[in-house]
Amino acid sequence: MSTGPVRCWAIKSQDGIQHGLLLLPDATLPKLSAEHVLVELHxxxxxxxxxxxxxRALALEFTPCVTAGSDGAGVVLxxxxxxxxxxxxxxxxxxxxPDADEDELPTYEHIFGGLGQKIPGTLTERGVFPKSALMKMPSNLTFEQAATLTCSAxxxxxxxxxxxxxxxxxxxxxxxxGTGGVSVAALQFALAAGATVVATTSSDVKAGQLKALGAHHIINYRNDPDWGVTxxxxxxxxxxxxxxxxxxxxNTLAQSLKAVRLDGLISAVGLVGGPPGAERPALMDVLWNLVIVRGVxxxxxxxxxxxxxxxEKHRIDIALDDEVFGFDQVKEAYEKVDAQKHFSKVVIKMR
Structure with a gap:
């Protein structure tokens, strides 16, 4: 069962989405080794x-023709x-x-060597994965929802x-x-824990979506450039x-420092978002504000x-973008992420 042709999306170059992604109609899976698992991706x-x-951003290297994608959910075959x-x-x-130990926080080295970059990823009908690349899926989620847990959640x-x-x-x-995957997941986790959530966005439509999820306060950062003070x-x-x-x-840390309380916690989790040309803080601003800034x-x-x-305990209904893409629409899905026009997570449905 572990051999035979499958369809998968491979990275052939770093010449952009349209030229860099290639749909392989008859890729062959490796023979199943003792420590690996064959998964049917959903x-x-x-x-x-x-x-x-x-x-070719952030100097990210890849294994030629590696199967793309790191996030996915499916069934063990x-x-x-x-x-x-x-x-x-x-x-x-x-x-x-998968190379990180059980209780070890992954480093950039682990991530750069991970799924969809150095070893085969998830944009495939079936895939052979190290057992350490798998986790049991929460029983209350659909495959589409579970596929978003890998990174942002x-x-x-x-x-x-x-x-x-x-x-x-x-x-x-x-x-x-904003309304990307990490922010929306954090909102849902915080609400489930009983916390009060303030969310920022520049879109009235997305503000409505945040409100529908339960955000207590919403600030339009484009209309309010000093949103941290607000x-x-x-x-x-x-x-x-x-x-x-x-x-x-x-682009956002200066306002984050204005928003956080004394001895509060800022988790630096990304590099996208925020208006260009914003005030940029220096490292010493952390000292002047007496806060913790933690890279995650x-x-x-x-x-x-x-x-x-x-x-599973809180039966969280993981939020997704309204548009779900099919396996033949992977390039369109990538383009939507690149344009930052999505809400929460862009999902590709396999079956």
Whole structure:
């Protein structure tokens, strides 16, 4: 069962989405080894990293003709002789960094060597994956929802609950920026935990979507360039928010510092978002504001299991973009992510 032709999307070059992606109609899977698992993919989702690889951004290297995509969910078809954690019929979701230890936070080295970059990814009808690249899927989710957990949701979980002693509490205020995958996942996790959420966006349509998900306060950052001050003013006695999920890096950190409370926590999780040319803070601004700024990349397998248990316990209805793409529409899905026109996560439905 582990051999035979499958359709998959491969990365042939870094000449952009249209030229860099290639649909292979009859790729051959490797023979199933003792530590690997054969999975039938039902859905995949995309990240900015997927686009960045194709556009030669951030100096991202790849294995020629590697199967694209890191995020996905499916069903186990067959297991290697040494695999005992998974069985035929199990519903699974992918973990991007299989080389990281169970409780180890993945580094850039793990990520650059992970699914869809150095080893085969998820944009395939069937795939052979290391057993350490799989996690049991939350029972309350569809395959499309589960396919979004791999990167953005795990990053959001790590940001809110990954720093021991500073985990999210029901009394906390959380600021999320924009409507990308990490921000929307953080919003949903924070709401499920009982926290108060302030969200920013520049779109009235997306503001409505954030409100529908349960955001307590919404700020249009295009109309309010000092949105960090506004966010602080919404909190009790204007003390500032407890957690900021910062997705814009240099473009948003200055406002994040204005929003956060004394000894609050800013999780730096991304490089996109925020208006260009914004005020850019220096490292010493962290000292002057007396806050914690923590870089967050994905999370460990232990955190992944904790997140999945939380999603299942609280029956979280993971939010997706309204438009779901088919397997033959992968390039269109990439283009939507590249244009940042999506809400939450762009999903590709396999079957």
């Amino acid at each position: 859905a995949a989702s995309l990240n900015y990293r997927d686009v960045a690889i194709l556009k 067959e297991t290697g002789s040494s695999v005992s954690d998974f069985h035929k019929g199990d519903k699974v979701v992918m973990h991007l960094a 795990l990053t959001a979980w790590n940001a809110l609950l990954g720093l021991r002693g500073r985990e999210l509490r029901a009394s906390d205020w959380v600021l999320v920026q 966010a602080r003013s919404l909190t009790p006695k204007s003390r500032g928010v407890d957690h900021v999920i910062d997705v814009g890096g240099d 990349l994905l999370g460990s397998r232990v955190q992944f299991a904790e997140m999945n248990a939380f999603v």
